[in-house]
Amino acid sequence: MSSLFANLSHVVQSRDPSVNRRRAARDLVDMVSHVTIHGRTEGVRIINISPLGVMCRTDADLPVGVLIAIWLPVVRDVGVAVRWAEEGRAGMEFVQPIVPATYEAMLALIPPRRTAW
Numbered sequence: 001m002s003s004l005f006a007n008l009s010h011v012v013q014s015r016d017p018s019v020n021r022r023r024a025a026r027d028l029v030d031m032v033s034h035v036t037i038h039g040r041t042e043g044v045r046i047i048n049i050s051p052l053g054v055m056c057r058t059d060a061d062l063p064v065g066v067l068i069a070i071w072l073p074v075v076r077d078v079g080v081a082v083r084w085a086e087e088g089r090a091g092m093e094f095v096q097p098i099v100p101a102t103y104e105a106m107l108a109l110i111p112p113r114r115t116a117w
Contacts (some may be wrong), residue, residue, distance in 0.1 A: 027048060
């Protein structure tokens with residue numbers, strides 16, 4: 001008798017195909033922060049982060065390709081490039097990846113996400 005769950009390996013994969021092409025695993029977090037763009041400060045809520053970048057929710061207009069700064073614990077204002085923005089979310093890539101020891105110290109200060117979006 002075969003198991004009911006024997007052929008469910010596809011369920012483990014995300015429905016978002018871009019997730020399977022990521023260069024680094026994301027850590028799910030829930031942190032209020034801000035970005036600085038063209039001399040003004042805009043609020044963001046960071047929902048995932050990796051040593052290579054962040055994804056956040058925001059009402060700010062963040063044009064794709066623009067270089068801005070985002071505030072994070074330990075590294076403070078760090079340069080990011082906006083890679084995509086849609087429906088109140090934005091993905092940003094750090095100008096310089098965060099080195100592992102610094103990333104771990106920073107992540108220890110950021111609250112993990114406790115709720116689903």
